[in-house]
Amino acid sequence: MQKITRVRLLAAAAFVGCATLAYTQAPPTAAKLETIKLADNLYVIHNDFVPGNTTVLITNEGVLLVDDKYEIDGPNVVAEVKKLTSQPIKYVVNTHHHSDHSGSNALIQKLGAQVVTSEAARRRMVEGKQPGQSNVTFEQKGHIYLGGQTVDLYYFGRAHTDGDIVAHFPAQRVLAMGDSYANDPGTPELVDFPGGGSAIEWPKTLTKSLALDFDRAVPGHGTVVPKAEVAKFRDSTQRLSKRVHDMMVVKRSKAEIEKVVRSEFGFQDFHVEMSLDGLMKELK
Ligand SMILES: [Zn+2]
Secondary structure, eight states, rough: HHHHHHHHHHHHHEEEEEETTTTOOOOOSSSEEEEEEETTEEEEEEEETBBEOOOOOOEEEEEEOOOOGGGGGGHHHHHHHHHOOOOOOEEEEOOSOHHHHHHTTHHHHHHOEEEEHHHHHHHHHHHTOOSSSOEEEEEEEEEEEEEEEEEEEOOOOOOOSSOOOEEEOOOOOOOOEETSSOOOOTTTTOTTTTTOOOHHHHHHHHHHHSSOSEEEEEBBOOEEEEEEHHHHHHHHHHHHHHHHHHHHTTTHHHHHHHHHHHHHOOOHHHHHHHHHHHHHHTTT
């Protein structure tokens, strides 16, 4: 219980940071990290702190990461990679600009890595004056070839922000989805409206991700799951939009809508505070 409360508070803190386009202040302590093996050369570094995920691809020409946690977690992320391989980190892909996904960029760039994001996410990084802005961007689709491995990157449209991308590992049949898909108990669907997110576009974006060929999804927050769970999440984002829209049409009050999103969609205080006004505005 205590853990869940802490997680919610921290997720709220992370979101407040991005909502104001400011680079989020570091959490007080580094997270405890745990590395999970997905395939021979593919790992996920999971943390208990706003339970987030860093995907690690190891090749004989270097390492690629997807997301790198808060700045305070950077040294431990690097240490965790060193336990797996002596290869240097060559690329960090950020699924979006939020600092719980891109906070260690500057540190890892100093070690010689290139940071890759969507062009839209880089614009958010520049607006927010974030350290560790991306070196390489793409608009719709990008590919990284490293040590005989391929990572395909896709921008499918707005979801959690307007810059979310997914990273597909075709050989391992894994999709790292950032916060366009999260299954942490405190994260049913969190639209960062100031960061360009959209409740209407989110399910459409997920449908495009679901058209990719993969078996397992690495969420931005939460546990690695089979693809079918992503389809369920997409369906719930559609239901949420329809439910809020239907209530707006019959002029239900904000309090009534709040009650429904809490009881039917697992909204917590920070979801209500951060995205209820935006949802009502977008879905009226
Ligand atoms: Zn985020």
